[in-house]
Amino acid sequence: MAVIKEGGKAPAFKGIDQDGNTVALKDFLGKKVVLYFYPKDDTPGCTAQACNLRDNYTALIEKGFQVIGVSVDSVKSHKKFENKYHLPFPLIADEEKEIVNKYQVWGEKKFMGRTFMGVIRTTFLVDEAGRVHKIIHKPDTQNHTEQVLEAWAA
Template structure:
């Protein structure tokens, strides 16, 4: 069942690029943007990461932390962050436990072939750990700007 605004965000603790641990509980008191993307260093995912990164000062001014999440390895995340100069954390969920808890690990279809993968989704979580907004099946152009406006309007 997909998560809805008002639901408690499922807790997680995942390894991140640069050897850090990214845990929801440690971020309480801040607004959080969790954006789920399919794969490091692919065209849509790179554009999405670069757009969020370009707005990092504005997200910081709105007291909002941005975190990217994919099933890629920490090593892949390290290379991706370095290649594009990303300043926000990327969480690695190779076991797909968090992706499943957030309902974004889904059956997809391409050229008639079915497979499991990440549905590009973004969640805005409030300071108390509740989901404030969900964007499913995200189209990248203009998305980060829309998320920023929602974060600015959240107390």
């Protein structure tokens, strides 16, 4: 599998969001996409990240961005997460790990002395032509929108 690089083509994907809608990257050609991968619905860091994007969603839309979240949680879990925090963007359920594997964000993690496999929090900024403009390897969950805007401007 080729390593995803800035300037390279973003891997195509298609998945189901929390409302049962099919979401595909090709549907967003002509728009800038904030494609963020997160470990788990309704956990402290993931909630902070989603709520930061929610709180700044209007500003992101005004600047031409579309936000898409992806985790390996179920559609039902995503729906509960969306409802609890009033999230205005699609959350793709990747239970089969197809998208996380394409984007190479499924890997070994360590937490509290334990090693396990999981989603490595990563954000891909995809340009209007479907190319990876920037990869944010360590998103700041509290200030993610600011990080996105700075990375896009760089």
